[in-house]
Amino acid sequence: MNDKVSKKIFSSKAFLVGKRLYLRPLLKSDITKRYLSWLNDAEVTRYIETGLFPVTEKDLEEFYKKIRVSKTDIMFAIIDKKHDLHIGNIKLGGIKWVHRFADLGIMIGDKAYWGRGYGEEACRLLLGYAFNRLNLNKVTLGSYATNLAALKTYKKVGFKIEGRIKKLLSIDGKYVDHVLMGILQSEYNKKAFK
Secondary structure, X not given: OOHHHHHHHHHHHOOEEOOOEEEEXXXXXXOOHHHHHHHOOOOOOOOOHHHHOOOOHHHHHHHHHHHHHOOXXXXXXXXXXXXXXXXXXXXXXXXXXXXXXXEEEEEEOOHHHOOOOHHHHHHHHHHHHHHHOOOOOEEEEEEEOOXXXXXXXXXXXXXXXXXXXXXEEEEOOEEEEEEXXXXXXXXXXXXXXX
């Protein structure tokens, strides 16, 4: 695909545009066997609650209907610009509009994109949107203490560890700490505009 064609495709759908990817609203057409396979892949869902039970196409459709009308959750599809390919999702969830905070959640479902910085780029785009367009004061998240790749990514984009709940989460027959992280709008803007 030449650059002019790819720019035309992504520019008509894109909501937030980065160097290698763009974020757009999750669409009904995203509910595919490919997306469903991510949710039923133990490696992809290792650190998210989705992987506990098998997910059916009907489950995914119900999730889409719920997220589409939610006033407290904003879900984006993460799209590789070069191939116009849906590779995962990122969301601001449980938005508290009065208190101006939300939780960040991310899943890179296409394993070919793991370890290549796409999660970091998607997080940066979402944080810019959260702080500079939605005017949120804080974005938080929680992570398994053993999810070292995620913790490294979150620290790179400016999240700081704010707490730890000892042996709260179960993985591989062991209990591990739940790491609580956050970033304030003022911290993000200081880092982003250095």
